[in-house]
Amino acid sequence: MTDYSEQDTERARELERSSAGLPTQHLPAASEISTATPSAIVGKPPVRPANLPALALIVVGAMLLLGQAFPGQVNVLPGIILMTIGSCLLFFSFWQRMYPLLIPGCILLGLSIGIPFAGLTSGVSIMWGLALGFLAVLLVGRSLFGVRVPWPVFPAVSLFGVG
DSSP states (O other): OOOOOHHHHHHHHHHHHEETTEEOOOOOOHHHHHHSOHHHHHTOOOOOOOOHHHHHHHHHHHHHHHHHHSTTTOOHHHHHHHHHHHHHHHHHHHHHTOHHHHHHHHHHHHHHHHGGGHHHHTTHHHHHHHHHHHHHHHHHIIIIIOOOOOTTHHHHHHHHHHO
């Protein structure tokens, strides 16, 4: 048996009234729950499926399929190696919000698109892939990192023009 003082009882009642000093959230009535969606009850936006891994698998599958369709002209292995290295750089760039890692990551991903098709295009696709990498540095740097520098446009346009 424990003896509670009047102060202990008052403190327990005060804690029951509020949560961390804030008013408690009142739950909707049972009639409101049946018509409301679960995301509306909790107040969170609905969860969208993650499409990025699926898109990456589609790209890798398409590259492997092209490697099978053009056996002597499309070499997929160097593209996959460069894509792996570039995606690691981009992972750490996005995770730590480091713009300098975005630059080699985008360039390697651009090259990973261009190098497998070098046999089909007589090397022009390497230039276009490199231009695509520099263009990705510009667009991703502006949209995700807020870096508004125009320097990636110059190598992208010149590489595309030479290609």
